[in-house]
Amino acid sequence: MGAIRTAILGASGYTGAELVRLLSVVPEYRLVALSADRKAGQGMGAVFPHLSHVDLPTLARIEEIDFGAVDHVFCALPHATTQGVIKGLPDSVRIVDLSADFRLRDPADYERWYGGAHTATDLQKSAVYGLPEFYRDDIAAARLVASTGCYVATGVTPLVPLVEQGLIDTDDIVVDAKSGVSGAGRAAKEGTLFAEVSEGFHAYGVGSHRHTAEYDQELSKAAGRPVEVTFTPHLIPQNRGILATIYVKGEAEAIHAALAARFEPEPFVDVLPLGALPQTRHVRGSNYQRIGVVPDRRAGRAILVSVLDNLVKGASGQAIQNANIMHGLPETTGLLQQPLFP
Amino acid sequence: MGAIRTAILGASGYTGAELVRLLSVVPEYRLVALSADRKAGQGMGAVFPHLSHVDLPTLARIEEIDFGAVDHVFCALPHATTQGVIKGLPDSVRIVDLSADFRLRDPADYERWYGGAHTATDLQKSAVYGLPEFYRDDIAAARLVASTGCYVATGVTPLVPLVEQGLIDTDDIVVDAKSGVSGAGRAAKEGTLFAEVSEGFHAYGVGSHRHTAEYDQELSKAAGRPVEVTFTPHLIPQNRGILATIYVKGEAEAIHAALAARFEPEPFVDVLPLGALPQTRHVRGSNYQRIGVVPDRRAGRAILVSVLDNLVKGASGQAIQNANIMHGLPETTGLLQQPLFP
Amino acid sequence: MGAIRTAILGASGYTGAELVRLLSVVPEYRLVALSADRKAGQGMGAVFPHLSHVDLPTLARIEEIDFGAVDHVFCALPHATTQGVIKGLPDSVRIVDLSADFRLRDPADYERWYGGAHTATDLQKSAVYGLPEFYRDDIAAARLVASTGCYVATGVTPLVPLVEQGLIDTDDIVVDAKSGVSGAGRAAKEGTLFAEVSEGFHAYGVGSHRHTAEYDQELSKAAGRPVEVTFTPHLIPQNRGILATIYVKGEAEAIHAALAARFEPEPFVDVLPLGALPQTRHVRGSNYQRIGVVPDRRAGRAILVSVLDNLVKGASGQAIQNANIMHGLPETTGLLQQPLFP
Amino acid sequence: MGAIRTAILGASGYTGAELVRLLSVVPEYRLVALSADRKAGQGMGAVFPHLSHVDLPTLARIEEIDFGAVDHVFCALPHATTQGVIKGLPDSVRIVDLSADFRLRDPADYERWYGGAHTATDLQKSAVYGLPEFYRDDIAAARLVASTGCYVATGVTPLVPLVEQGLIDTDDIVVDAKSGVSGAGRAAKEGTLFAEVSEGFHAYGVGSHRHTAEYDQELSKAAGRPVEVTFTPHLIPQNRGILATIYVKGEAEAIHAALAARFEPEPFVDVLPLGALPQTRHVRGSNYQRIGVVPDRRAGRAILVSVLDNLVKGASGQAIQNANIMHGLPETTGLLQQPLFP
Secondary structure (H helix, E strand, O other): OOOEEEEEEOOOOHHHHHHHHHHOOOOOEEEEEEEOHHHOOOOHHHHOHHHOOOOOOOEEOHHHOOHHHOOEEEEOOOOOHHHHHHHOOOOOOEEEEOOOOOOOOOHHHHHHHHOOOOOOHHHHHHOEEEOHHHHHHHHHHOOEEEEOOHHHHHHHHHHHHHHHOOOOOOOOOEEEEEEOHHHHOOOOOHHHEHHHHOOOOEEOOOOOOOOHHHHHHHHHHHHOOOOOOEEEEEEOOOOOOEEEEEEEEOOHHHHHHHHHHHHOOOOOEEEOOOOOOOEHHHOOOOOOEEEEEEEOOOOOEEEEEEEEOOOHHHHHHHHHHHHHHHOOOOOOOOOOOOOOOO | OOOEEEEEEOOOOHHHHHHHHHHOOOOOEEEEEEEOHHHOOOOHHHHOHHHOOOOOOOEEOHHHOOHHHOOEEEEOOOOOHHHHHHHOOOOOOEEEEOOOOOOOOOHHHHHHHHOOOOOOHHHHHHOEEEOHHHHHHHHHHOOEEEEOOHHHHHHHHHHHHHHHOOOOOOOOOEEEEEEOHHHHOOOOOHHHEHHHHOOOOEEOOOOOOOOHHHHHHHHHHHHOOOOOOEEEEEEOOOOOOEEEEEEEEOOHHHHHHHHHHHHOOOOOEEEOOOOOOOEHHHHOOOOOEEEEEEEOOOOOEEEEEEEEOOOHHHHHHHHHHHHHHHOOOOOOOOOOOOOOOO | OOOEEEEEEOOOOHHHHHHHHHHOOOOOEEEEEEEOHHHOOOOHHHHOHHHOOOOOOOEEOHHHOOHHHOOEEEEOOOOOHHHHHHHOOOOOOEEEEOOOOOOOOOHHHHHHHHOOOOOOHHHHHHOEEEOHHHHHHHHHHOOEEEEOOHHHHHHHHHHHHHHHOOOOOOOOOEEEEEEOHHHHOOOOOHHHEHHHHOOOOEEOOOOOOOOHHHHHHHHHHHHOOOOOOEEEEEEOOOOOOEEEEEEEEOOHHHHHHHHHHHHOOOOOEEEOOOOOOOEHHHHOOOOOEEEEEEEOOOOOEEEEEEEEOOOHHHHHHHHHHHHHHHOOOOOOOOOOOOOOOO | OOOEEEEEEOOOOHHHHHHHHHHOOOOOEEEEEEEOHHHOOOOHHHHOHHHOOOOOOOEEOHHHOOHHHOOEEEEOOOOOHHHHHHHOOOOOOEEEEOOOOOOOOOHHHHHHHHOOOOOOHHHHHHOEEEOHHHHHHHHHHOOEEEEOOHHHHHHHHHHHHHHHOOOOOOOOOEEEEEEOHHHHOOOOOHHHEHHHHOOOOEEOOOOOOOOHHHHHHHHHHHHOOOOOOEEEEEEOOOOOOEEEEEEEEOOHHHHHHHHHHHHOOOOOEEEOOOOOOOEHHHHOOOOOEEEEEEEOOOOOEEEEEEEEOOOHHHHHHHHHHHHHHHOOOOOOOOOOOOOOOO
């Protein structure tokens, strides 16, 4: 079998560039098309100088791409516009979508959280949720995978086994999440200017962030009944990294044992010894996720800390992991770089 | 009345330098002695070049200071060594201590959290807890004030009125706190090197941080029965600023109304409109504390966010505010600088 | 005499906010009007939350301001648009302009560097260059002062005395300057996003930066013949601070002695001992400028390092210093805050 | 041929960890021993948690290593102590040394710049200077290669061809260099604490930095007569990256053409189009070096900007490139990761 002919739609954003960074040194994938509507005609090196020494297709408009010569599409377009684009792709291409458009199973949920009706509900029904540690078999068979986002992968991954096994009280889950700035994307906004972000810290979207919907969906499925979590995101002055501090009611030792057993076979999820705590900087640039469990001083309560790189295991690395599964490649293909520290 | 003759013990640390920064432009205080045992004989400008243009006493050893010519001592020494030093001061000086040595009322609590018996229990009994918004009258009359620390002032200030008024469930208080690096002090440690701290984020002391004891003490007093909180500190890659995200069970509207009313007369505590969120960068370098209240999407739950500058309202500014009260000065003396942004 | 009734035009930018930060605690100035065309109608606290606790006029459009009730205008508008606005102000107001519009004496120079004819050449002729250490008497008598910008104040201040006294070779002056990001302003641009600026460093405008023109103007005037310098700006990942490393041919000892003598009476310019080097962080938030002189190992060559806070001594503090001189106030009025470190 | 049995001496420093990061995913090298005297007995994951998922030899004392089972040594020990260690290695191992101990050809130079006599002058004579772009053939044949350091590789690489070809005036070379903090190593020092380094900038070692000696050595060799440069290092608040702004007298077009031609065959040195400027962030984590050339506005003067990652092309990547040459491997083995941005 030859290399997988691969197109990246939305190559001028950070997740698009991160897909190029990871895939351009992997022979199993061949980048045959890169789209970026507003920057069509430019070279990738003009848009992302860190990639200027790589031989890559010129940025094109989506309609200029010959999808008949494409086996796989990574779609890194903004939410909402994604639906129409994916609807228009030929059946012959398989797709990993990095947007939120196909992550919610229920069209009513989508409409409630995203403020408008879904325009491709058939595709939505057939899409598989792209969290490899839980949906591996479905992903292998899917045409369209909705790759899990950064905030959700960070917290849902440790919580699902605990809910499934009834180890925690599902009424009192608090997820206090903190993300680096690259998660906000490359669009020029006052709020993400260096002078506005550095040397400071704040919470945002408290009680109302859209990614809460995915927590509810996945934890309710795991519990077999409706579960709602409290989820608070914060913006921290660093580029990469998400850390979720998760407060649960349950026994730390049992929680730790369950997670250690559940993720032992996983190549990218690492459960630290009981009481040890992970740091975002130790997974920077890599596809690894690390989880720590600590008992609270109050009996029957535990604190989990989960970290990953929002652009890799939280976005582009996750997407490649999904694609590897879809195409029968070893799941770690292209994803074994070590973290970059310091 | 002449200027208050003031000594700063421990002037070579960040809180010592911050006291000098704030006091050196205030005529009501006159700096007559600065101590720094290991740097005795040096000028303050050699130790802190940002103060090199200020005319200041040479750094001295504590035993070289003539406390007969001192009216007021700010003690910014490390925990534990503080007890002996303050015990040795003449009765004629009044003292604001910035360490944790005199903050816990119960010697047994002290011994449990700090791992050794208190060596000045008489002083401990007479010391007043230095949280001006709650102990103003006691502070005015005190000889020794144990100025509240940064993590505690951030979270205890909004919580005490809620507990006093029975507006929240005292069994389920979660304080997720995040601090800038200056809180770790100026001692050279691998863990606070730039390359170890920048571009990363982590939790520490989970379930066991010593400042938890002060949360318990103040909230139990407010409740009239034992209260224990879950408190998790994190280290964030910025110099100044603490933010506490506090999860409580209670009605956000009632909580907001109670806090707005309680702190309306306070010069330094600002309660934002319901739903608005404060940022650490907006109080940088100032003595202001800002508190936001947001309803969770789940009825009966609320999220509070409280911010302050750990070196000012969390340490040296708080100490000066206490001293102003002790000496009958306007409480805002020397503390009205605007925040520095960006 | 009552307080100076003061208007700030362009209050929604960083230099405007910095003027408010500094002036709002100074009784000699009373802020009676703040303009921000696109944000007219909003409170300053909505635009700059760090100032939300200050009682300030609502942001207005320039044409809404009654300049008959204004004594002094600080004009912090963008280059080029400034000319028209200042032309329209009544003769009764005195003005400190923070833009580059009136800094170049020669209309031909202006046209060459700024790419268009000056539209207020009469005003240009009467404007005084606002570098207090060199133009104090002219500033005192001026109606319009063109306050010196950050890059120029950093390097021109130490160089002028050396050129005047013939202590350095005027053919071989290299100014390698580095600036924090706040100098780029608050406009949302991809290039100043946190993720684009942090953890990296670059030069820009090499050989062609507009501020070079002011170096030429001031050094040529000092030399009595045309002088051209090599000037290279760099963008560094921090908010505040400019540092210029200046390479000259001359004797370090003589250079140091000349600068120390020349600036000894100046309240805000500090020449360090020979061989000592200043750091930007030690002047952060203050109006101080610090200069170090070091001999190169090659005889007859010296290296100067000059630092200041680009938003204070490089912009708003400098402007206030000029205004103090214009209005006969002590020159340090409102400018004696200590630097904020760390 | 089997994998090269490789030992890293000094694995507990940043360059040691970086060697592990790069080599642990390369089958051509097999890590058989890691030394760290003070941390002997610990796992590498305890010292560098970002490597905790990698299967590695336990840290050992140097004397515990069986060098009979080692083919290649990377020596990442501190300056001075290196000499004795390398002297004690058996002849059967080939060595790339990352310290400065064997970089200076002349024992007198070593003594002058490093303040003590060299204790292994025989080895010093036989060592090859490890700058692959200039000493490739000698490196291939060498037993001991003294890998070029970060500050020198940044500036010497573009300068040598210009001096060799007589394209610039060798009397007036100014190298204004700026480095990230990781170059200062992992030892706990007050001066590299986060709170001391962030949000600030300074020059150090002006006129006297030891790396100046290597500039002189290599440029004198290129010129065929003594050349001395002015070299000023600065510390910038970021982890990785060195940028040198180099001021020369010469024609920019000729300089650019010469460099473009000279480095066109090189896999890791990239000369940008005339007038374009490189940024440190665009080579982060990679072995690439990028060079830009810009004409000054003054005829006959040019400005060069050269960037690399101090821990990769400036240290561990350079060392691996040298080792690849020594062992007849493709020179890019293990070094083709893309830069990490943002």
